[in-house]
Amino acid sequence: MLELLRRGLYEHGFTVMTAPDGETGLEIAMAHAFDAVVLDIGLPRMDGYTVMQRLRAQARTTPVLMLTARDTEDDIIRGLDLGADDYLTKPFSFPELVARLQSITRRPREGSGTTIEVGDVVVDLLRHTVTRNLRSIDLTRLEFLLLACLVRRAGQCVPRQTLMDSVWGPDHAVGPSTLDVLVNSLRAKFDAAYHTKLIGTVRGSGYIFNHHSAQQVSVAQ
8 A cells, every 4th residue: 555655646746755664654754844744543663643643742743644444433533633634544545635635735734833823813822822813812721722623623624522522631521512602602702803703613513613714914923
């Protein structure tokens, strides 16, 4: 599969470096500035989850597409919570792989490792501050954690379970109704005063930060 993917991506105009195992892949990913990483979960020497975790622990924000033979919700959520941008379950079509790679490389990225900028929205992960259109927005700790989770995956539907795990931790005992209350509270502070609403609902699935609606302005640092 490694060789087939290398050839296919090369034929689609990508410059590709490959690694036969997780440890080598992590070393290569740390040593180079890539536009994207395709990461299999079932790797020898170091599995994909560990590679993903160590990449993000080193503040590497390179977009990552995870490949997995596991299609259970828990496995998918685990990969996303560790910082993956998207996932594909095997077997998959090559055109879909290319399309998803093109998608994650177009998404807004974190800058210095401590801030995320999406249009006119700036989320400072270190200071726990948020500005929109250069105006500061005061949020509670839980509201901030919820917004940060949504902004990290701007343009993606974030499942309810992922949001609850990110805000309250994996051992939480809260239910979906508590999440809905928190979302409404965040919207009242973050969206209510603006004509363009950025926090959307994906019925039956979760919530989404509509990054294409965010105004594209220069933000002073």
